[in-house]
Amino acid sequence: METQILPITDESLILASKILNGGGLIGMPTETVYGLAAIGTMGEAVKKIYEVKGRPADNPLICHVHKDYDLNKLVKIEQEYVYRLIEKFIPGPLTMVFYGKGVISEEATCGGDTLAVRIPSHEGCQRFLKFIDQPIVAPSANLSKHTSPVTARHVYNDLNGKIPLILDGGKCSGGIESTVLDVTGKVPRILRAGLITKEMITSVCGACEVAEHKEGDKVRSPGVKYRHYRPNCETALYSEEEYGEVIKLYREYERLGKKPFVMCGGKIKQKFVGLNLLDLGDTPEEIAFNLYDKLLEGEKLADIIIAVAMPDEKGVNMGIMNRLKKSCG
Ligand code: TXA
Ligand code: MG
Numbered sequence: 001m002e003t004q005i006l007p008i009t010d011e012s013l014i015l016a017s018k019i020l021n022g023g024g025l026i027g028m029p030t031e032t033v034y035g036l037a038a039i040g041t042m043g044e045a046v047k048k049i050y051e052v053k054g055r056p057a058d059n060p061l062i063c064h065v066h067k068d069y070d071l072n073k074l075v076k077i078e079q080e081y082v083y084r085l086i087e088k089f090i091p092g093p094l095t096m097v098f099y100g101k102g103v104i105s106e107e108a109t110c111g112g113d114t115l116a117v118r119i120p121s122h123e124g125c126q127r128f129l130k131f132i133d134q135p136i137v138a139p140s141a142n143l144s145k146h147t148s149p150v151t152a153r154h155v156y157n158d159l160n161g162k163i164p165l166i167l168d169g170g171k172c173s174g175g176i177e178s179t180v181l182d183v184t185g186k187v188p189r190i191l192r193a194g195l196i197t198k199e200m201i202t203s204v205c206g207a208c209e210v211a212e213h214k215e216g217d218k219v220r221s222p223g224v225k226y227r228h229y230r231p232n233c234e235t236a237l238y239s240e241e242e243y244g245e246v247i248k249l250y251r252e253y254e255r256l257g258k259k260p261f262v263m264c265g266g267k268i269k270q271k272f273v274g275l276n277l278l279d280l281g282d283t284p285e286e287i288a289f290n291l292y293d294k295l296l297e298g299e300k301l302a303d304i305i306i307a308v309a310m311p312d313e314k315g316v317n318m319g320i321m322n323r324l325k326k327s328c329g
Contacts, residue, residue, distance in 0.1 A: 004161065005152045005166045010122040013131045015223060017162055017245050020132060025049060027141045027170050028128055028154040029169025030120040031196070032093045032178050033148040033292065034155045035064065036163070037139030043105035046137055050107075052162045052215035054144040059109040061137040062116040062178070066129035067091045074135060076114050081205040082183050091121040093178040094196040107135040118178055124169035126139050141166075147229050147295045147327060150175055154296055162294065175289035182211070186296040193319035195288060210318075229292070229327035231299035236306045243271045245324060246306050250275055253304055261298050263328075264308035265290070290321060295327055 006012040008029075016026050020038065023045040028037045029243050036053065038045040040063050063074065067090070071077065075098035082096065100115030109115055120126065129136060140148040141155045149155045152168035159166075179194030181201065188201055189209040199209040246262060253260035262272045264282030265287040278294040280287040287310070298305045303320055307328040310317040 001161055001164055001168060003156055005156060005168050006141075008127060012165070016128065016167060017132055018159065020045070020136075022236070024050075025052060025163045027149075027152065027159065027163060027166030028125060028136070028138060029122055029152070029167060029172065030064070030125045031122040031140075031172055032120070032174040032176065033172055034141040034152065034166075035136075035148055036141040036155075037064075037138040039132070039138045040104040040108055040135035040137040043107045046105050046107040049137070050189060051137060053139060053142070055139060056144070057276060058110050059139075060110045060112060060114075060116065060117050061103055061284065062095050062180075063108065064118050064124055064125075064129060064136045064138055064321050066122060066133070067119050068130070069119070069135075071098075071117060073101070074098075075083050075100055075117060079183055079186070079188075080101055081188065085181075085183070085188070085201070085203050085294060089196050089200070090127065091119040092193055092196065093121070093174050095178040095180045096183045097180065099184055104135060104137065114184065116180060122169055122172075124167065128175070136139045144161070145228060145230055147231050147292050147299070148177060149296075152171075154292075157296075164219055168311050171293070173289065176323055179319070193322045195285075195316055195319060196212060197315045198318065199315055229295070229323050231295040231305060231327065233299045233302050234304040235328035237305065237309060237324060238306065239309045240268050242313055243268060243308065246272070246308060247275070249304075250308055258303035259301065260304050260306060261302035262308065263294055263298060266311070268308055276302070284310070284320060288316055288320055291323060 028035050030135045095118040097116045117163040143158045152166045155166050179196040180192035182189040187207045248258045261276040263278035278298045313321050
């Protein structure tokens with residue numbers, strides 16, 4: 001199978017619809033990362049997502065709908081704060097986990113009683129979702145465990161020959177996956193950190209918990225227990241204070257005749273002048289935007305990516321650190 005990359009036009013949307021309604025998969029852009037899409041009510045198609053990615057069968061998928069879709073068709077909205085979250089952050093990089101109504105195939109929910117729903121803000125994605133006008137389930141469009149794709153080319157590099165079509169919506173503006181928020185309880189609870197931060201949710205809901213995943217816990221968001229986002233090269237992760245260790249490891253690799261790269265953002269860059277650098281930018285938003293792109297660039301250039309952690313886990317840094325620990329830690 002030859003994988004086509006096409007811009008989003010009337011013609012490519014007709015082709016996408018044919019493929020999806022025929023039980024196939026396509027790559028779709030969103031503002032966070034690219035997704036591997038199937039129609040959420042087609043169990044056999046959904047199964048293919050798990051096969052193509054090599055995804056563990058107990059990790060449920062997020063359901064994507066356009067902004068005029070009636071969420072009540074899919075889920076039970078039980079908490080009043082949900083309406084404020086929708087008003088403030090949706091469409092956007094926030095996924096909410098509700099009790100479901102059994103509309104989406106159990107292959108996508110892994111037989112659980114909850115459903116994760118997201119309304120992306122990406123204009124091309126909205127156009128696509130509106131055109132299909134059915135719930136679309138989609139995980140990130142990478143091979144399981146690999147770094148998530150933020151361009152159509154990244155999707156192609158992982159899935160060429162496995163899917164017929166990737167809709168090209170440019171480089172994702174967000175750069176890390178959506179915040180996953182459990183909205184079944186009195187207080188919303190972050191299951192996966194992202195660009196909609198704990199602070200932003202607290203300002204709208206009055207409170208916000210962050211699920212802690214300790215060894216041996218029953219995990220509510222199964223995806224967070226796996227190793228994730230890993231580039232195909234060696235990696236290491238150090239705190240900013242350990243910049244001396246970064247340089248030491250870098251020199252050790254050089255001595256071995258190997259090619260090390262330091263990956264970092266912000267002021268700490270100044271400590272690594274003259275070294276091979278994967279520059280993530282300066283603000284947390286820039287760093288999130290560049291993170292996966294730099295990991296995927298780095299795996300081609302480097303024998304080892306030596307990453308430097310964010311100075312704290314406040315705001316967007318919580319989501320960045322979650323990805324850095326899994327990809328490089
Ligand atoms: O930004 C995103 O969320 C991207 C784009 C494509 O929308 N999608 C994405 O999907 O990151 P994926 O499959 O890579 O990650 C979905 C996360 C996983 O951690 C999964 O365990 C969690 O959402 N999840 C899905 N359904 C859930 C549910 N019913 N309850 C709790 N967690 C759920
Ligand atoms: Mg993923």
